[in-house]
Amino acid sequence: xxxxxxxxxxxxxxxxxxxxxxxxxxxxxxxxxxxxxxxxxxxxxxxxxxxxxxxxxxxxxxxxxxxxxxxxxxxxxxxxx
Numbered sequence: 001x002x003x004x005x006x007x008x009x010x011x012x013x014x015x016x017x018x019x020x021x022x023x024x025x026x027x028x029x030x031x032x033x034x035x036x037x038x039x040x041x042x043x044x045x046x047x048x049x050x051x052x053x054x055x056x057x058x059x060x061x062x063x064x065x066x067x068x069x070x071x072x073x074x075x076x077x078x079x080x081x
Contacts (some may be wrong), residue, residue, distance in 0.1 A: 009057045009080065011079075013057065014056075016055045019053070054075060054077055055079075056078070
């Protein structure tokens, strides 16, 4: 998991979310090949990343008297307990 965009929750914040850097690197490589003429361009060049990381801190939520909905807990890529 990337460290750049989810440090807020890991350092004591309630929740943080950000793009998956490995997915962005892969996406950039796929976009660069058609631009450099190595392969045929099959996809539009402007496309958002489909993957993101969601980190929830249950310790902070408990201290604030907050409960995350079960759907958020199920979709989180990391839950800090």
